[in-house]
Amino acid sequence: MAAEGDLKLLGLSVSPFVVRVRMALHMKGLSYEYIEQDLFNKSELLLKSNPVEKKVPVLIHDGKTILDSSAIVQYIDEVWAAMGPSILPVDPYDRAASRFWAAYADDKLFSAYVGINRATTKVERAEKVSETVAVLERLEEAFAKQSNGKAFFAGDSVGYLDLAVGCHLHWLKAQRKMFGVVFLEAGRTPLLAGWAKRFAETDAAKEVVPDTDVVMEYAKKRQAYRAAVAVAAATAK
Ligand SMILES: N[C@@H](CCC(=O)N[C@@H](CS)C(=O)NCC(=O)O)C(=O)O
Numbered sequence: 001m002a003a004e005g006d007l008k009l010l011g012l013s014v015s016p017f018v019v020r021v022r023m024a025l026h027m028k029g030l031s032y033e034y035i036e037q038d039l040f041n042k043s044e045l046l047l048k049s050n051p052v053e054k055k056v057p058v059l060i061h062d063g064k065t066i067l068d069s070s071a072i073v074q075y076i077d078e079v080w081a082a083m084g085p086s087i088l089p090v091d092p093y094d095r096a097a098s099r100f101w102a103a104y105a106d107d108k109l110f111s112a113y114v115g116i117n118r119a120t121t122k123v124e125r126a127e128k129v130s131e132t133v134a135v136l137e138r139l140e141e142a143f144a145k146q147s148n149g150k151a152f153f154a155g156d157s158v159g160y161l162d163l164a165v166g167c168h169l170h171w172l173k174a175q176r177k178m179f180g181v182v183f184l185e186a187g188r189t190p191l192l193a194g195w196a197k198r199f200a201e202t203d204a205a206k207e208v209v210p211d212t213d214v215v216m217e218y219a220k221k222r223q224a225y226r227a228a229v230a231v232a233a234a235t236a237k
Helices: 016-027 044-049 069-079 092-118 122-147 160-166 169-179 190-200 203-208 212-236
Strands: 007-011 033-036 058-061 064-067
Touching (some): 016 160, 069 160, 092 122, 092 160, 092 169, 122 160, 122 190
Parallel strands (some): 007 033
């Protein structure tokens, strides 16, 4: 059996959380079977593997199910510690700080920018844009502290926090095209703007990050789905 054993990933190519896990797998040089999911029509395998949240990503390692992208990345880093670079920092203080900021990005960044897509009025959209900008400004401060003047959050190469924030960049790029909002501009968040360019040039990002057009297409499909659900709910009243 290969070093990785039997490894399967249930995913959605545009999902930031799936991108995060796929980049980690790539960094470790692991081969795996990737099984794309249709979240509009969830598969038996997904429902059975993640009955609590019914979400992707799901990693299945030798029949064991591992859920939640952060937990999965940490699992990958621990199980295949001897393969590829260490994803989490080795120093306990740096590890704790990376986990803190990654949790912050999960909690605040995703909900802020997804809100831009979900907004039904201009005012609501503008609020979500400001919220996204505020989170990015905080992450700019985090970058200044964590990177110590180096290229990435983790130093000279990509680590846990880079994956945690970098996995969202394709969505910010798509929103620029969809709504004309420019995030990560040199004027406001110069450090993150430079980092985002370097991140996009890494092998892991090039291998895994989907094209902006694919992201936009999915965003439009989601919007149409939400609109149809709203109409159905209103007619049922
Ligand atoms: N905290 C989870 C979040 C995963 C998540 O939100 N996945 C979304 C795709 S981006 C999903 O599967 N949504 C399905 C649904 O909400 O029905 C993680 O980090 O893995």
